[in-house]
Amino acid sequence: MVEIAGQERADAITRRAIQDGMDRRKAKPHGANNWLKTMRGLFAWAVDAEMVPADPTRGVKLMSGANDRNGFHTWTEEEVARFEAHWPVGTRERLALDILLYTGLRRGVAARLGRPHVRNGIARIVTAKTSQEVTIRILPPLADSIAASPTGDLTFLAGERGRPMTKESFGNWFRDACVAAGVPGRAHGLRKAGARRAAESGATEAELNAWFGWADGSRESATYMRGPNRAKRAERIAGRWNDDAIPAPSDPVRGLAPKAQHSRNFRKLLAPRAGEEPRFEANLRQAGPRAAPPASAAHAAHQRPRPTSSRPVSLRTRPKSLQKCAPSRLSSAPSPDRRSGDPSSEQRPSGGDPEQVRCQRRLRCELP
Numbered sequence: 001m002v003e004i005a006g007q008e009r010a011d012a013i014t015r016r017a018i019q020d021g022m023d024r025r026k027a028k029p030h031g032a033n034n035w036l037k038t039m040r041g042l043f044a045w046a047v048d049a050e051m052v053p054a055d056p057t058r059g060v061k062l063m064s065g066a067n068d069r070n071g072f073h074t075w076t077e078e079e080v081a082r083f084e085a086h087w088p089v090g091t092r093e094r095l096a097l098d099i100l101l102y103t104g105l106r107r108g109v110a111a112r113l114g115r116p117h118v119r120n121g122i123a124r125i126v127t128a129k130t131s132q133e134v135t136i137r138i139l140p141p142l143a144d145s146i147a148a149s150p151t152g153d154l155t156f157l158a159g160e161r162g163r164p165m166t167k168e169s170f171g172n173w174f175r176d177a178c179v180a181a182g183v184p185g186r187a188h189g190l191r192k193a194g195a196r197r198a199a200e201s202g203a204t205e206a207e208l209n210a211w212f213g214w215a216d217g218s219r220e221s222a223t224y225m226r227g228p229n230r231a232k233r234a235e236r237i238a239g240r241w242n243d244d245a246i247p248a249p250s251d252p253v254r255g256l257a258p259k260a261q262h263s264r265n266f267r268k269l270l271a272p273r274a275g276e277e278p279r280f281e282a283n284l285r286q287a288g289p290r291a292a293p294p295a296s297a298a299h300a301a302h303q304r305p306r307p308t309s310s311r312p313v314s315l316r317t318r319p320k321s322l323q324k325c326a327p328s329r330l331s332s333a334p335s336p337d338r339r340s341g342d343p344s345s346e347q348r349p350s351g352g353d354p355e356q357v358r359c360q361r362r363l364r365c366e367l368p
Helices: 017-026 028-047 077-086 091-105 109-114 140-148 167-181 188-202 206-212 220-244 258-270 277-287 297-303 354-365
Strands: 122-126 131-139
Touching: 017 028, 017 220, 077 091, 077 167, 091 140, 091 167, 091 188, 091 206, 109 167, 109 188, 131 206, 167 188, 206 220
Parallel strands: none
Antiparallel strands: 122 131
């Protein structure tokens, strides 16, 4: 930046110049984004100081990288074991891994952690990013690593000369240690691995926020809770199915009844599946025309035509329910004329005897 625009006036830098700077760094998208964030801070201060009329970084978008969705690579248990096998307890590299893994601190805070922050086995330190004070118990594996490793006077992690390391120098040094151990992870990936371990052990979101220094109500912990929660729900469903499953009967299950089997075969013959049409046509040709089944005696008697007669039905041939209706009690009034459409023209049964009215209605429905 100094070599290209070190002699330029601040008000002469335009949005086009900022975009050209992003294009020159497109091979490393995250480096380009860091450069843009630095320029945003610089020109925000310049606008407040009235050194430039407008912010040239406004409207310039960040670049997308390969791991934007998942962020830093989360260490797996196999990668942690591989690093521990390469760097045994007592080395500075192993101490760095234990501090990052068992405290969950970011690399900048992990580089500042030392004996002044620990009292009665509990470390208290303020994070630089969220300004949250975290209270972390020194776990036994970390305590053993601290006791067996060389440390500085004020910080546990120190350079070769015993001086504290900056965030950038610590990150570069630990990256070289990861490359030497043959693992793809970096310092921040151990923080994510520790959060995953805590979530899998049953920690809640509030507990994760307190341990890892996230603000109260932050949804950052939900990122680490999502995977373990889904795995636990799936495991509970599997256990519920195993507990409620009905065992298979010891005796063989009987097949379908002949009538049900015939109905199933007939449905298959009428509605073949897709791709079985040729076999369906062959079955039809093989079966040929089916003869009608012989009718039973009851069915034949039911279908026998009834003899027609013009003679009036006598009371002897009437149903037993109507034989008690004597002719003298039946009215000889003509049937109502429904063609006129006049409701008043309809003649109702005469008399007030209910039995006579019911007999007239039965005769009107059953007599020809």
